[in-house]
Amino acid sequence: MDRKEFLNQVGIGAAALLVPACIGGLAACGKSNTGVPAVPTNVDFTVDVSSGALATNGGFLVKNGIIIARTNSGTFLAVSAACTHEGTNVNFVANSNKFVCPNHNAQFSSTGVVTQGPATKNLTSYNTSLDGTTLRVYS
Numbered sequence: 001m002d003r004k005e006f007l008n009q010v011g012i013g014a015a016a017l018l019v020p021a022c023i024g025g026l027a028a029c030g031k032s033n034t035g036v037p038a039v040p041t042n043v044d045f046t047v048d049v050s051s052g053a054l055a056t057n058g059g060f061l062v063k064n065g066i067i068i069a070r071t072n073s074g075t076f077l078a079v080s081a082a083c084t085h086e087g088t089n090v091n092f093v094a095n096s097n098k099f100v101c102p103n104h105n106a107q108f109s110s111t112g113v114v115t116q117g118p119a120t121k122n123l124t125s126y127n128t129s130l131d132g133t134t135l136r137v138y139s
Contacts, residue, residue: 036087039080039124040065043139049076050133058094066126068137071097071110076128078137079112084121099123 045064053059054076060069067081069092081089083101090099090108098115099108107116112123129136 036084037065037082039082041139043126043137045137047135047137048133049130049135054135058092060092062089063137066137067092067099068128068135069094069099076130076135077110078126078128079108079123080126083119084114084123085117085119090123 043064043066047054047061047063047068049055049070053061054068054070057070057072057074060067062068062081065081066078067090069077071077072094077092079090079099083090083103083106085101085106086103088101088103090101090106092098093100097110099110099112100106101119104118105116106114106119108119108123109115112125114120114122127138129138
C-alpha cells in the first residue's frame with residue numbers, strides 16, 4: 001500500500017466513524033425546535049429562606065426549573081429558569097433587578113419580560129408568598 005492509498009483508507013475510516021455521530025446529532029436537533037426545556041406548569045412548592053442563597057438580599061437559586069431571586073429590597077421573584085433563546089439557565093443581577101442569560105446576554109425584567117435579545121419570548125412568571133421563613137412558589 002502506498003502513501004496515497006493509506007491516506008485514502010484513513011479518510012474513509014474516519015468518515016465512517018463520524019457520519020453516524022453527525023446524523024445522530026442532526027436527528028437529535030430535529031426533535032426539539034429550540035432546545036429550550038419545557039416551561040414548568042402546575043407549580044406549587046416551598047423553599048426555606050432562613051439559610052442558603054435566599055437568606056440574603058440579592059441571592060438566587062434554581063429549583064424545579066424555576067429561578068427564585070431575592071431582590072435588594074427583600075422581595076421574592078420567581079420565573080422560569082431556562083432562557084427562551086437556547087435554554088441556558090439565567091442568573092439574577094440584583095443591582096439592576098433583572099435576569100440575564102450568561103450565554104448570549106439576553107436580558108429579562110424582574111417579571112420575565114424580554115428587554116434585550118437575542119431571546120424573543122418572555123420567561124414565565126410565577127407567584128410567591130412568604131409565611132415566616134417558608135416561601136411558596138406557585139402558578
